[in-house]
Amino acid sequence: MNANNRLGFIHKFIPSESLEDNNSLTLLLLHGTGGNENDLVPIAKMLEIKNAAILSPRGKVLENGMPRFFRRLAEGVFDIEDLKFRTNELADFIHNASKVYTLNLNRIMAIGYSNGANIAASILLLRPEILSSAILFRPMIPLVPDTLPNLSSKHILISAGAHDPIIPRYQTEELFDLLKKVEARVSIQWQNSGHELTQRDVVAASEWVSSAFNT
Ligand code: MLT
DSSP states (O other): OOOBOGGGSOEEEEOOSOTTOTTOOEEEEEOOTTOOTTTTHHHHHHTOOTTOEEEEEOOOEEETTEEESSOEEETTEEOHHHHHHHHHHHHHHHHHHHHHTTOOTTOEEEEEETHHHHHHHHHHHHOGGGOSEEEEESOOOOOOOSSOOOOTTOEEEEEEETTOSSSOHHHHHHHHHHHHHTTOEEEEEEESSOSSOOHHHHHHHHHHHHHHHOO
16 A cells, blocks of 8 residues: 555555454554654565454654654654654654554564664653554664663564664663663563564564564
C-alpha cells in the first residue's frame, strides 16, 4: 500500500495477511535520520513473522531536509522537551492507527534504527502501554523519565555496533542498564560493525523473535 498522510503522519500501512487473526503482531517501523517509511520494510519482511501487519510512519521533524522523529541540538544531544512532545504525538498516532486499521494494541512491536530506535526507547519509557516489544538497532539512552515505569511485561532486543562511531558504547549500556532496572526482559547483542545494519543484525533479530515469541 502506498504512503498516505492520514492520522497526522505520512505513513505506510501493510495489513496482516490474515484479517481474522486478532492476535497477530503489528510491526511499527521507525527509520533513522534522513530515512523514510520504506527503509525498514525489507528488514521487517526478512524476519518472516507470521501474519504481522506493518505500520511505518515518517518522522515529522526535518533537519536540513532530513526526516527525524525529534529535534536534536547536536549529534547525540537531544532537545528533551521536543523529544517528550514527539514521543506523545507518535504514541497517539499509534493508538489512533490501531483503531482505524483494527490492530491489537497489546501486540505492537517496534523495530527502530538509530533515531527511530531512540524514539522507540522513549515510547517504552514514557508511554509503555503503546508497545509490547521492541527491536532496537543502534540505540542510545534517549532520556531518563522522572517517574520510572515498570516494563516487566516488555520483550526488548538491543542490537548495537561494537565500532559505532555515532553511538558511544556507554550510551547504549546506560539504556540497557535502565531497561534492566525497570525489569524489562531485555537482551543485548554487540555486532562486529559500525552504525550501519548488517546481516548479523537481521539474524540476531530473527533468532530473538523465535525465542521470545516461539514463532
Ligand atoms: C539521534 O539523533 O537519534 C542519534 O544521534 C542517532 C542519529 O540519528 O544519528
